[in-house]
Amino acid sequence: MKNVRWLGLGLSILVPTVAMASxxxxxxxxxxxxxxxxxxxxxxxxxxxxxxxxxxxxxxxxxxxxxxxxxxxxxxxxxxxxxxxxxxxxxxxxxxxxxxxxxxxxxxxxxxxxxxxxxxxDGQAFMVASDLGVQSAKELDGAAVCTQSGTTSELNLSDYFRVNGMTYDPVVFDAPEQSIAGFEAGRCDVLSSDASQLYAQRMQLSDPDMAVVLPEIISKEPxxxxxxxxxxxxxxxxxxxxxxxxxxxxxxxxxxxxxxxxxxxxxxxxxxxxxxxxxxxxxxxxxxxxxxxxxxxxxxxxxxxxxxxxxxxxxxxxxxxxxxxxxxxxxxxxxx
CATH class of the missing domain: 3.40.190.10 (Periplasmic binding protein-like II)
Known part of the structure; x- marks a missing residue:
């Protein structure tokens, strides 16, 4: 049986594999x-x-x-x-x-x-409704925050609020168009994503002046x-x-x-x-x-x-x- 096992191993090594196209x-x-x-x-x-x-x-x-x-x-x-x-x-x-x-x-x-x-x-940031009068992300304790599933934004949010002794209510969507619609509809107080995406999403609002991107960048997003x-x-x-x-x-x-x-x-x-x-x-x-x-x-x-x-x-x-x-x-x- 030992010889058979070794023979099988030897044959498996000799059998050519099918080359995958590059x-x-x-x-x-x-x-x-x-x-x-x-x-x-x-x-x-x-x-x-x-x-x-x-x-x-x-x-x-x-x-x-x-x-x-x-x-x-x-x-x-x-x-x-x-x-x-x-x-x-x-x-x-x-x-x-x-x-x-x-x-x-x-x-x-x-x-x-x-x-x-x-x-x-890039780096993750926060966009808030202008009429809230919020000037800093440090003022967002207890806020409802819209973000996307399957992104680094979810993890960054958890880390940021925990480190700063704050709580938040995550409102998670699958796509950016859903998250900006949720923000505009008032389902959340804050929208958090890469700053580049927030600037783009702000331009999609019916009134871009209704929202402002806060100055804090809370992550590295290469x-x-x-x-x-x-x-x-x-x-x-x-x-x-x-x-x-x-x-x-x-x-x-x-x-x-x-x-x-x-x-x-x-x-x-x-x-x-x-x-x-x-x-x-x-x-x-x-x-x-x-x-x-x-x-x-x-x-x-x-x-x-x-x-x-x-x-x-x-x-x-x-x-x-x-x-x-x-x-x-x-x-x-x-x-x-």
């Missing part, structure tokens, strides 16, 4: 990137008047498609709520999750996914795209798509001047735009992958400004999302 191969065969996004968060991911998804998160998806397929329009956007988003990524329903998702240790190590970078540095574990090639493509946009901004290469910059003799610009070396080859993509990102989507500043910054209705200052050499903490390793 994510890049799947994307190329499908000729599109399936990207999980928020259904309705203006500034980050929402449908415009032409039923096209617009926002910072959706532009990250377009940058990935530009790098992987040479065409930023080849994205299938899959709207996901906060509960189903991780299952959709794990199951292969989407190739990448770009849905205002906070990078945490547990998510990065126990859910079969890896975050590839930070597309937006938001960014995530992919499944086990595919380093795809992980690198998604990671370096974001890094390329940051490097382009730092080098002064924008959507407006990228064709002119292709004639630059600056070694860093030449490497970025595929004129010196082939830094796409190791990832299985074309040498001009970063050029295609900047040409079709823009650098990080282009993306930020039109969606949430000075060129948008939100006009959110860059703050932490500024480049490292301009007062922020956005920083990308060099392409070389």
């Amino acid at each position: 994510t890049l191969e799947t994307v190329q065969n499908r000729d599109s990137v399936r990207c999980g996004v928020n259904a309705a968060q203006p500034g980050f991911s929402s449908l415009d008047d032409d039923d096209q998804y617009r926002g910072l998160d959706t532009d990250v998806c377009r940058a990935i498609a530009a790098a992987a397929l040479g065409d930023a329009t080849k994205v299938d956007f899959v709207p996901l709520d906060s509960v189903e988003r991780f299952t959709a990524l794990q199951s292969g329903e989407v190739d990448v999750l770009s849905r205002t998702t906070t990078w945490t240790s547990s998510r990065d190590t126990t859910l079969g996914m890896h975050f590839t970078g930070v597309s937006y540095y 938001l960014g795209p995530a992919v499944r574990q086990g595919d380093d090639q795809w992980f690198n493509i998604v990671k370096w798509s974001l890094f390329a946009m940051l490097n382009a901004e730092e080098l002064g290469v924008s959507q407006e001047n990228v064709d002119e910059q292709r004639e630059s003799e600056d070694p860093d610009v030449m490497r970025l735009l595929g004129k010196d070396g082939n830094f796409g080859e190791a990832m299985g993509i074309e040498a001009d992958w970063a050029y295609q990102i900047v040409k079709q989507v823009g650098n990080y500043a282009d993306m930020y400004d039109r969606n949430v910054g000075a060129g948008s209705e939100f006009n959110i200052a860059r703050g932490l999302n500024g480049l490292w050499n301009d007062g922020g903490i956005q920083y990308a390793p060099p392409i070389r």
